[in-house]
Amino acid sequence: MSKSEKSRETEHSESRKLPIYQHKDKLVQAVKENTFLIVTGETGSGKTTQLPQYLFKAGLCRDGRIGVTQPRRVAAITVAQRVSHEMGVRLGEEVGYQVRFDDCSTKDTMIKYMTDGCLLREILADPSLSQYSIVVLDEAHERSLNTDVLLGLLKKTLSKRSRGRKPPFKVVVMSATLETEKLSSFYENCPVFTIPGRTYPVKEKFCNLIGPKDKDSSVYVKEVVKVTLDVHTNEAAGHILVFLTGQSEIEKACDLLFDKAEILDYRYDVHDRTVEGLLILPLYGSMPTDQQRQIFQPAPKGVRKCVVATNIAATSLTIDGIRYIVDSGFVKQLNHNSNVGLDILEVVPISKSEAQQRAGRAGRTSAGKCFRIYSKDFWDTCMPEYTIPEIQRTSLTSVILTLKCLGIHDVIRFPYLDCPEERFILTALKQLYQYDAIDRRGDVTRLGRLMVEFPLPPNLTRALLKAAALGCEDVMLPVAAMLSVENIFIRPGKPEGQKEAEIRHKEIAACAGSSNDFLLLLCVFEKCRSSDNPSAWCKEHWIHWRAVKSAFSVETQLREILLRLKQNDFPHETFEGSRSELLRQCLCLGYFTNVARRYIGKSFCTMDGHGSTVLIHPSSCLFGQELHLDWIIFHDVLVTSRVYVRTVCPIRYEWVQDLLPKLHEIDVYELSSVAREEVTDEEMAQWEKKEAAKRQAATEDAAKKLEKRNDESSITEARARYLERKQKRFGERLKIHSKQ
DNA sequence: TAAATGACT
Known part of the structure; x- marks a missing residue:
């Protein structure tokens, strides 16, 4: 017996000792008899590694592979390694895995471990998942955003397939003991199979x-x-x-x-x-x-x-x-x-x-x-x-776009295991409308179909597509990549280190003209990529090399997607101007919802209808230059002692002038009725008329408010201090709001 | 006038 065979033998006998082993036959039987099945068991029961093998050996994937999803990449990879070893096959053949940036599978792969995000993308390309006979959603109790979307999609879209087609399609949901009843009633009161765990008190x-x-x-x-x-x-x-x-x-x-x-x-x-x-x-x-x-x-x-x-x-x-x-x-x-x-x-x-x-x-x-x-x-x-669950706490814009692209019109009555609040869904619809990703009927547009292809939030995608149409994607791709990885600037815990890091960061900012945080990110990306020793360069400048490295991979992936899309009918526009100006104008299309105008002293006032007062965060390269700025856009907001905006870019009013009315134009409650049902042409015309009137009023109102603000700019210091205090209180209120 | 949970396409 060779060494590897011997170790396989040990592995095999090891897996026989797992709690799941004595339930093997019943488990296979349960999967055979049901379209949906919930399997529950504590960590250490062996369900993740063993169940797919049992199903494979029982011949359940003769007509299509088994897909097993995990919320994390490392888990998908390590489990696949383990199972391929136990089965004595080479990883990437019968047993494989797929995560972002790393596809270790072929069309013949029978057991495929993957992240839930990967399966979601596969559904976008092939809504009936025709290559699969069984999908196993593992760690469902973690309730990751993607798992929750998959739970609903598999119920809605694929239960149809299981009834209409042979061989039938099956779904197994694996979860820790909590919430199994809820899952069962969600899936037509399907059976729950319990495997005892192997944990200590x-x-x-x-x-x-x-x-x-x-x-x-x-x-x-x-x-x-x-x-x-x-x-x-x-x-x-x-x-x-x-x-x-x-x-x-x-x-x-x-x-x-x-x-x-x-x-x-x-x-x-x-x-x-x-x-x-x-x-x-x-x-x-x-x-x-x-x-x-x-x-x-x-x-x-x-x-x-x-x-x-x-x-x-x-x-x-x-x-x-x-x-x-x-x-x-x-x-x-x-x-x-x-x-x-x-x-x-x-x-x-x-x-x-x-x-x-x-x-x-x-x-x-x-x-x-x-x-x-x-x-x-x-x-x-x-x-x-x-x-x-995440789906009830985070922005739904990407999720809703995905559903729309899958032809799900009524995103409010989609079968969510836990339904997000309606206003969260309406906010998402409104945003998509503002980006021109959906039209007034709530139908996805051509632009929306392009946007869904990118693994990015819609605001960045919108800016990127504009840049691509203008033929200057080389400027925007790195920016989009840098904004979608973790923070790249290191800030140490100790004050001495903080000073040193600050000096280094200011040096780089000076190279980029200290005029725009987005441009600064582009500058770091390019300097690092052209460096002979990028990791040393990062260390020297207090930059996270790991983060920049992943930004490189993201940039490559985005570039590939863009190239593919450009082979077909792709919008094309022309523009003349400097690189910095080009970048800023493209960003305006993605960030016009995050526009603010200089208000009193160093504060800014947002234009999104809430009219919140914000300050530029000290980490921005524009910090200290507030008095020279007028209009800005920002990437994100941070609430601490004050309300700060981070990653800031100065813009000209003319660039957002035509976009700003969009912020007020649509009534979310009307969108809600559009979201629910198809609308006749007549109803649509009436609505458009009402909208036009509203738009007119909103624009006039905004103009008046602006005028008033201009007057206020000249008021006294005392009032400025009062407003600063008010801003502080606003921060407190945000905290209270979000706790409710 | 100063801050960074964790994952994912």
Whole structure:
């Protein structure tokens, strides 16, 4: 027996020991008998790796492959590797995977692991998924935006196919134990198949240090540190995992932990940052990858690891030997606030189900303990049962465009497992209308069909398509790519580092003329790409090389898509002017919803109908030049002590003049009736007439308001200070709004 | 006048 055969043999017997193995025949039978099936089981039951193999061996994919979706790339890749090894086939043949930038599958691949986003794109190209006989949606309890869209699409579109065609099409949804009843009733009361898990008990304890009134992060960081040290001094061997919300908090906690442990007169070793056998390790997403890898290295004998992490440790990374959890009870969450039309990143209490998930991380290899710093009262009154799914919290513009392109007219009554609020859907429709992606009847336009091809948010796609029509995509492609990766500018935690980084960033900004943040991104992209040693260049300038590298891949992908689209009928326009002017005008088409005009002092007033007052964020290269600016567009908004706009570009009023009335022209409630039903020509004509009148009124109104603002510009300093205070309060209000 | 949860096409 060869070495590889031997290891396969061991693997095989290993997989027989998995809890799922004894249910093999019944499971295959259940899939055979049902169109929809819910499979539930704890981590460690083996469902992700084994179920697709059982179905394959039972011959269920003779007429089409099995597709298994995962919310994360690494999961899709590692599971595919494992399964191909267990089956003794080469990865990329019978068993393969596909994630963005990496397709390791062929047309003969029978079991294909993929990210949920990839399957969604496949549906756009082939709505009946004709190559598939079974789709398995894994980790459905995580409720990722894409999984939720797929849940509805598979119900609506593909249940038709299963009845009309042979061989029938099947859907298996795999989820942790929560919410299985809901899933079952969503899919025509289909059966639920339960597989027992293989986890160890976790003892949960409330430390009562945080009550319902404590929501300030400076409080809970201290308490977390206290509990962690208690665990370290009182509990038996085993590593500790601490959950906090972000980089600065984690760095603060690590420093405190280190200092306090030191005061307690423990041994002290600066190099390894080890205190009496406690190895303190921060962990968050923007950390360099090699530093992240350190966390997985075994600790020296007798040393206890203490990983202080963001939610990255809740699902994405698994650390061996964790026996203790310290849970702060908070998380950072991106919430869409449709009242003000903004996405706001905020710290909120986690849900009870998320707290249980965190606790579960202590029971992977042996029995564990979870220390919750908050009280039972906090648990009862502040923490919701379940986390609100992404589809109910984020901007839906891309999702709605996708549905429209799949021919789903009534996007309000689409079968959502959890329906988003109607006004969120209407906001999305309005935005799509403003971008000319849908027309007044709510039907997708030619432009909309071009837009859906790009893996970008609609505003960037719109700007990119304009640039492409003008033949200057070389300017916009890098900008779009740089804006769709994580922040590229490094800002260290320590003040000394911050100064150094700031100086370096200003140097680059000066090269780009310090006149436009979008142009600055283009400049970084080009400088880095033409450098002999890009990674060294980035290090020298405090730029995230990892982020720029992924921007390179994104740019290449976008360029390929554009090239493909340009082979067919593609719009063509002409323009003359400088590169910077070209870039700014194209951006106006994507960002005219984010236009602001200089208001009082250094503040700006948005033109979106809310008339919010905003300031330019200090990280912008235009910070400090406000008094020379008039009209600006901005990429995003940040709410902290004030309301800031980041990534800013000055524009001329003439460029948005014709676009601005669009912001007021359409009544979302009328769109709602358009969204629901087909409209006759007569109704349409009447509506158009009403709209025209409204448009006229809105334009006049806007002109009046502008005039008034011009007058106000000359008012006194005292009033300016009053308005500044008002702006501060507006920030507070945003926070309150979004909590409701 | 200063800030960055996590994933995905």
